[in-house]
Amino acid sequence: MPLQTDEICDIARCERKVRTLKALIVYHSQFGNTRRLAESMAETMRQRAEVRLVSIDALDAAEVETADLVVTGSPTHAFAVPQAVRDFLEALPAGILAGMSVAAFDTTVKVWPLRHLRASPRLLRHLRRLGGKPIAPPQTFFVQTRNPQKSGQIDLLLDDQLGRARQWAEQILKKTNEERAEG
Numbered sequence: 001m002p003l004q005t006d007e008i009c010d011i012a013r014c015e016r017k018v019r020t021l022k023a024l025i026v027y028h029s030q031f032g033n034t035r036r037l038a039e040s041m042a043e044t045m046r047q048r049a050e051v052r053l054v055s056i057d058a059l060d061a062a063e064v065e066t067a068d069l070v071v072t073g074s075p076t077h078a079f080a081v082p083q084a085v086r087d088f089l090e091a092l093p094a095g096i097l098a099g100m101s102v103a104a105f106d107t108t109v110k111v112w113p114l115r116h117l118r119a120s121p122r123l124l125r126h127l128r129r130l131g132g133k134p135i136a137p138p139q140t141f142f143v144q145t146r147n148p149q150k151s152g153q154i155d156l157l158l159d160d161q162l163g164r165a166r167q168w169a170e171q172i173l174k175k176t177n178e179e180r181a182e183g
């Protein structure tokens with residue numbers, strides 16, 4: 001006897017619960033600091049998930065469709081999301097993140113007086129508009145200088161930001177797994 005629709009849905013739900021979670025971490029990074037954070041997150045998540053780490057300019061939109069969790073990170077540029085990242089997200093088809101958990105982070109200068117004007121809340125808004133379900137509040141990691149080009153400094157991360165990144169990755173992975181188990 002053929003399966004009924006609700007039985008097929010139950011099987012699909014079950015399959016999602018038992019297979020290894022697929023996480024996609026997409027980042028943009030001009031000087032390498034956001035990339036280092038994304039790498040730390042990927043390393044942490046790889047212990048319990050299948051992780052793909054990719055720079056946004058190398059991302060194939062088809063890869064997005066198979067993920068359970070999409071994490072996006074970029075620096076704050078001019079109080080906002082860098083134009084290249086905005087262009088990429090705006091070109092993605094509406095609804096591409098439907099049914100997926102999403103989270104966003106940025107790198108921002110700690111002593112910058114307007115540091116509340118940061119990229120990650122806007123990034124998360126883009127991900128939500130594409131159908132994603134936020135799994136955590138937007139997260140900021142701190143760097144120490146606004147203008148690396150002038151200072152010649154490239155390694156900008158403040159102490160313990162990589163540790164914070166690992167902890168955050170652990171939390172969002174746990175939350176995504178819990179929601180999958182409930183769903």
Ligand SMILES: Cc1cc2nc3c(=O)[nH]c(=O)nc-3n(C[C@H](O)[C@H](O)[C@H](O)COP(=O)(O)O)c2cc1C
Pocket residue numbers: 028029030031032033034035075076077078079080107108109110112115143145146147148156
């Ligand atoms: C064009 C430009 C604009 C920037 N604007 C801001 C800003 O508005 N607020 C801020 O906190 N940092 C700003 N920064 C500093 C970046 O946040 C910093 O370079 C970045 O976090 C480093 O990350 P990355 O190494 O991944 O590029 C700016 C940097 C550049 C190059």
